[in-house]
Amino acid sequence: MSVNEIITITIVLTAVFAYINHRLIKWPPTIGIMVLSLLFSILVVILGSSGSWVAEKVRQLVGAIDFEDVLMNFMLSFLLFAGAIHVDANKLKQERWPVLLLATMGTLISTCLVGGLMFYLFKLFSLNIPLIYCVLFGSLISPTDPIAVLGILKEAKIPSSLELKISGESLFNDGVAVVIFITITEIAKSGGAHIDILDTGKLFLREAVGGLFFGGVLGYIGYWALRSIDDYKVEVLITLALVAGGYLLADRLHVSGPLAMVIAGIITGNKVKNEVMSDITRDYLGKFWELIDELLNAILFLLIGLEMLIIKLNITLLCIGVIAIFLVLLSRLVSVALPVSLLRFKIKFEQHAVAILTWGGLRGGLSVAMALSLPANMYHDEFLLITYVIVVFSILVQGLTIGKVAKRLQPATAK
Structure with a gap:
């Protein structure tokens, strides 16, 4: 399938599903598009045996797109x-300790807890x-995905302070999670037999x-460049170059590109916009x-739904996936409750903050992409199916109900 066909079919399907969702379903765009994409995938499976031209084209599309490469590298x-x-950097600064602990300590706790629980769950099923x-x-299922969270939080009317905690955590733990995933992957390649704590620590740091520092450098390079001109077309182009070139360079320098993009984005959105840009x-x-965010989110959730076509179904693994949903939620609860308990001595949290943070911790495309990146000898098929089950539940059930959960707790929740 040619690049032109891939781009054309992807954009057309995204536009059609977005239109249907907007006119008929009226769910948050990301959720509505993914649901329609899932239903469309099921239809393709049914039509596949009849040799439908549409079904064949969609199968070719899914086969031609490297989801992991498209998401992680673009x-x-x-x-x-x-x-x-x-x-808002000033508001984020006020929430820096909850965001920092949830993104680091919380992700590590969840990684270890999910790992231990899954070990015994697999044994229960003789795996x-x-x-x-x-x-x-x-490590791949623990991070709350900013791509899922940021898109859905816009539609869920939760207290602004909690929204900032959730979105801030998801932005930073995305980068932290990728680092943890890379580190554990290196350990797993040796089967865990030879763990060099010093080398592992150096890799993580x-x-x-390195990603945080490089992101700061990128942000100030953008600040210097944008300060010297006043032409919105060129300035927008510079920010595009900053993202594309910066992410590629981060990969070459072996530092965290995701963390670099977060820092560069915060600097651009605050210092640069406030100090050097015209109205x-x-x-x-x-x-x-904002348009880039909406378009790429729509395409991403379309691809998540279509990925069902390449996942190998297995009844045993489906059962494990369903049980894993509850284990992951339990781990999320613990990984939120512990940092919040530590911080309550110096920071006042909203009532029911733990409940909302737990239920608002959505998993998304990042987890699917990391699962897809695993080689076959690292239980690629098993982890991919289980991850997909958890992600679909997270986006559909948690994503559609987070607003209602927050509203139910709203009378006792600080605005």
């Missing part, structure tokens, strides 16, 4: 920058998967700290990145 950079550019691989699964440029830049 979409993720733009989506993280687009999300971060609209974050002897080594603990190190179960922890690897924990290089990716995480016209600020308006165009904000609308441009």
